[in-house]
Amino acid sequence: xxxxxxxxxxxxxxxxxxxTYEEGKRIYFxxxxxxxxxxxxxxxxxxxxxxFRRKPFLIYKLKRLRAKxxxxxxSQMMIPFAMGLNDAQIDAVTTFLSEYxxxxxxxxxxxxxxTGGGSS
Ligand code: HEC
Numbered sequence: 001x002x003x004x005x006x007x008x009x010x011x012x013x014x015x016x017x018x019x020t021y022e023e024g025k026r027i028y029f030x031x032x033x034x035x036x037x038x039x040x041x042x043x044x045x046x047x048x049x050x051x052f053r054r055k056p057f058l059i060y061k062l063k064r065l066r067a068k069x070x071x072x073x074x075s076q077m078m079i080p081f082a083m084g085l086n087d088a089q090i091d092a093v094t095t096f097l098s099e100y101x102x103x104x105x106x107x108x109x110x111x112x113x114x115t116g117g118g119s120s
Contacts, residue, residue: 024096027089031081041097046074055098062090 028034028041036047043049050058065075065082085093 020092020095021099022096024092024094025102027085027093028096031084033081033093036077040102041100050097051100053098055094058094058097059090062094066090 033050034041036044037050038044038047041049041051062082062085064070065079066085068079068083070076070079
């Protein structure tokens, strides 16, 4: 019996859910947010930077956009992406963005594409 438990333990550990931060990071890249907001979430051209912004602001914005309430013409572009997120995903992705600490990871690749001469 004990042997079975010992064998099962590593698998149970693998099944444990990743941290909210890691989940948010996965959502950010799997849902294509990086395509507009950049691989370091530092914004590109007219797309706003998201890293290090306050979590309540990011949640407020995403929920408004999800309800198709945009303040600018550009927001029409963002609405379909906000609509693809449920509350838990918004929580995870805003945790990732507000606590952003990818620069500590070995794979950090500075994103300088926001110097492309956009208008914002
Ligand atoms: C097609 C390009 C595009 C993609 C992909 C995209 N966004 Fe956006 N996003 C925008 C634009 C444009 C705005 C600015 C909207 C406005 O001006 O109101 C924006 C605004 C935001 C804001 C509000 C920030 C602010 O300063 O107003 C958040 C938060 C956000 N996006 C998160 C995300 C997340 C999370 C994803 C992935 C699920 C994502 N975006 C995917 C284009 C995009």
